[in-house]
Amino acid sequence: MTRLRHREVAVYRRLILQARPFWAPVVGVFALSLAATPLALLTPLPLKIAVDSVIGTHALPPFVAVVVPSALRDTPGGLVAVTAVLVIGVALLTQLQGMAHWLLYTWTGERMVLAFRAELFRHVQRLSLAYHDRRGTTDSTYRIQYDAPAIQYVLLDGLIPFVSTTLTILGMVYVSARLDWQLAVVAMAVAPVLFALTHAASNRLRAHWSQVKEFESAAMAVVQEVLGAVRLVKAFGREKHEEGRFLHHADRGLRGQMRVAFVGGSFSLLVGLTVAAGTAVALALGLLHVRAGQLTVGELLIVTAYLAQLYSPLENLSTRVSLLQGALTSAERAFALLDESPDVPEHPHARPLTRATGTVEFRDVSFAYDGRPALGGLSFRVPAGTRVGVAGTTGAGKTTLVNLLTRFYDPQSGSILLDDLDLRDYRLADLRNQFSIVLQEAVLFSTSIAENIAYARPDVGEARIVEAARAANAHDFITALPEGYATNVGERGMRLSGGERQRIALARAFLKDAAILILDEPTSSIDVRTEALIMEAMERLMRGRTAFMIAHRVSTFTACDVVLVLEQGRLVATRKPGPALARELMGR
Numbered sequence: 001m002t003r004l005r006h007r008e009v010a011v012y013r014r015l016i017l018q019a020r021p022f023w024a025p026v027v028g029v030f031a032l033s034l035a036a037t038p039l040a041l042l043t044p045l046p047l048k049i050a051v052d053s054v055i056g057t058h059a060l061p062p063f064v065a066v067v068v069p070s071a072l073r074d075t076p077g078g079l080v081a082v083t084a085v086l087v088i089g090v091a092l093l094t095q096l097q098g099m100a101h102w103l104l105y106t107w108t109g110e111r112m113v114l115a116f117r118a119e120l121f122r123h124v125q126r127l128s129l130a131y132h133d134r135r136g137t138t139d140s141t142y143r144i145q146y147d148a149p150a151i152q153y154v155l156l157d158g159l160i161p162f163v164s165t166t167l168t169i170l171g172m173v174y175v176s177a178r179l180d181w182q183l184a185v186v187a188m189a190v191a192p193v194l195f196a197l198t199h200a201a202s203n204r205l206r207a208h209w210s211q212v213k214e215f216e217s218a219a220m221a222v223v224q225e226v227l228g229a230v231r232l233v234k235a236f237g238r239e240k241h242e243e244g245r246f247l248h249h250a251d252r253g254l255r256g257q258m259r260v261a262f263v264g265g266s267f268s269l270l271v272g273l274t275v276a277a278g279t280a281v282a283l284a285l286g287l288l289h290v291r292a293g294q295l296t297v298g299e300l301l302i303v304t305a306y307l308a309q310l311y312s313p314l315e316n317l318s319t320r321v322s323l324l325q326g327a328l329t330s331a332e333r334a335f336a337l338l339d340e341s342p343d344v345p346e347h348p349h350a351r352p353l354t355r356a357t358g359t360v361e362f363r364d365v366s367f368a369y370d371g372r373p374a375l376g377g378l379s380f381r382v383p384a385g386t387r388v389g390v391a392g393t394t395g396a397g398k399t400t401l402v403n404l405l406t407r408f409y410d411p412q413s414g415s416i417l418l419d420d421l422d423l424r425d426y427r428l429a430d431l432r433n434q435f436s437i438v439l440q441e442a443v444l445f446s447t448s449i450a451e452n453i454a455y456a457r458p459d460v461g462e463a464r465i466v467e468a469a470r471a472a473n474a475h476d477f478i479t480a481l482p483e484g485y486a487t488n489v490g491e492r493g494m495r496l497s498g499g500e501r502q503r504i505a506l507a508r509a510f511l512k513d514a515a516i517l518i519l520d521e522p523t524s525s526i527d528v529r530t531e532a533l534i535m536e537a538m539e540r541l542m543r544g545r546t547a548f549m550i551a552h553r554v555s556t557f558t559a560c561d562v563v564l565v566l567e568q569g570r571l572v573a574t575r576k577p578g579p580a581l582a583r584e585l586m587g588r
C-alpha cells in the first residue's frame with residue numbers, strides 16, 4: 001500500500017512537471033475555480049435576507065447594510081428589491097465565472113493533451129524497430145490517443161477541484177461556525193469517514209483500471225490487425241472468427257469495467273449514506289437550536305444551504321475517485337512509454353554527415369532477434385559506387401543485413417563502417433539521410449501522388465517531382481489519371497496497382513538522391529512488362545551510387561557488380577552475376 005502511494009506521488013510529480021509550459025493558464029483556471037468560493041458563500045444570502053429581514057424583523061447583515069442605501073433598508077418594498085437584485089447579481093456573476101472557467105479550462109486542457117501526445121508520438125518514433133516488433137504498434141497508439149488525456153483529468157479535473165473545493169469547504173465551515181459552532185463540528189465529522197472510504201476504494205480501483213486498460217488495448221489490436229489485412233480475412237471467410245477474437249478481448253474489458261463499476265458503486269453508496277447521516281444529525285441539532293432561540297430560521301436556512309454545498313463537493317470528490325484512479329493508471333502507462341529507452345541511441349558527440357561517398361564495410365557482425373541468431377560473423381567490404389546483390393533463401397539474413405546498415409538495429413557484436421567510420425559515430429538523422437529505400441511492398445501515404453514522391457524532400461518544386469517521376473517511368477500513368485499528380489492514392493496506396501505503387505516509390509528514391517540505395521525485392525510481385533519498366537528505372541537509379549539489391553530471382557542481379565550469397569546468417573560466397581551464380585543458387 002505504501003509502495004502504491006509512492007507511485008501515485010511520483011505520477012503526480014511528473015504530471016506537474018509535464019504541465020510546466022502551461023502553468024500560467026493552469027493558474028488562471030485555478031483562480032477562476034477559487035472565484036466560485038465567494039459566489040457559493042453568497043448564494044444563500046438572499047434567502048436569509050428574505051426570511052429574516054423581509055418576512056421577519058431582523059436587520060440586514062452589516063456587510064450588506066453598508067452598500068444598501070437607507071431608503072431601501074427602511075422600507076419593505078426596498079428590502080424586496082434588494083433581495084431580487086442580489087439573486088440576479090449573484091446568478092449573473094456565477095454564470096460569468098462558469099463560462100470563463102469553462103473556456104479557459106477547455107483551451108488549457110486541450111493544449112496540454114496535445115503537447116503530451118506530441119511528445120509521446122515524437123518519442124515512439126525514436127524507439128527502435130525491436131521495441132515495435134516486441135510490443136506492436138497498437139499498444140503505443142492506445143497510449144498516445146487514450147492515455148495521454150490523463151494529464152487533463154488529473155490536473156484540471158482532480159487537483160484543481162480538490163484545492164478549490166477544500167478552500168470552499170473551509171470558508172463555509174468558518175461562516176457556519178460563526179453562526180453555530182456545534183453544527184460546524186457535526187458537519188465536519190463526516191470528513192474523516194469519507195477520507196477513510198476514499199483511501200480504501202482507491203487501492204482496489206487502481207488495480208482494476210490497470211487490467212481494463214490492458215484488455216481494451218488488446219481489443220484495439222485485433223481491430224487494427226484485421227482492418228490492415230481485411231482482404232485476407234474476406235478471402236478466407238474468417239470474419240466470424242475475427243469477430244469472436246475481438247469479442248473475447250472486449251468481453252474481458254467489459255468484465256473489468258463492471259468490476260470498476262461495482263467497486264465505485266459500492267463506494268458511492270457508502271459515501272451517500274455517510275453524507276445523509278451527517279445531514280440528518282446536523283438538521284436535527286439545528287432544529288433544536290432554533291427552538292431554543294440560539295438560531296433564527298434564516299440562519300438555519302443559510303447553515304442548511306451551506307451544508308448542502310459543503311457535502312455536495314465532498315460527495316463529488318469522493319465519487320470522482322474511480323475516474324481519478326483510471327486517469328492515474330493512464331498517466332502511469334503514458335510515462336512508461338516515455339521511459340522506454342531507444343535501442344539505437346545517438347552518441348552525445350556524434351559526427352555530422354552531409355553526403356557519404358558510399359564505402360561500406362561489415363566487420364565480424366553478429367545479430368539475433370530475441371536470442372534467435374540472424375547473422376553470425378558477417379564480414380565484407382564494398383567500395384563506393386558498387387552495385388551489390390544479396391541472395392539467399394528465406395531467413396538467410398538478407399533483410400537483417402540492410403536493417404543493420406540503416407541502423408534500424410545495432411549489431412550485438414562487430415561493427416559496420418560507412419566511409420571507414422562506425423555507423424554509431426554519426427548523427428542518426430544524418431546517417432539515415434544517406435539512404436533511399438525501395439521495399440518489396442511499396443509504402444505510400446494517404447495523400448497525393450506528388451506529396452508521396454516528395455516525401456523525403458517536401459520543399460522541392462513541381463518540376464523536380466515530375467523529373468523524378470519520368471526517371472522512374474511513372475510520369476505517363478500519372479498524367480493519365482483524372483487528377484494527375486494531385487490524385488490521392490488512398491490508404492496505403494490501395495487505389496493504385498502494385499506496379500504503379502512501386503514506380504512512385506522509385507520516383508521518391510530518385511528525388512531523395514541519397515548516396516546509398518537499398519532495393520528489397522522490388523520486382524517480386526509485379527508482371528513481366530511492369531518489371532521491365534522498373535528494372536530500367538532501377539538501373540538508372542543505381543548509377544553512381546552504392547546499391548544493395550535483395551532478390552530471389554537471379555535475373556534481377558544482371559545490373560549488379562557482385563552478389564553476396566548468404567546462408568543461415570553467414571556469407572558463404574561472393575560471385576559475379578551470370579550462369580554460374582544461377583546454378584549455385586539453384587543447387588542451394
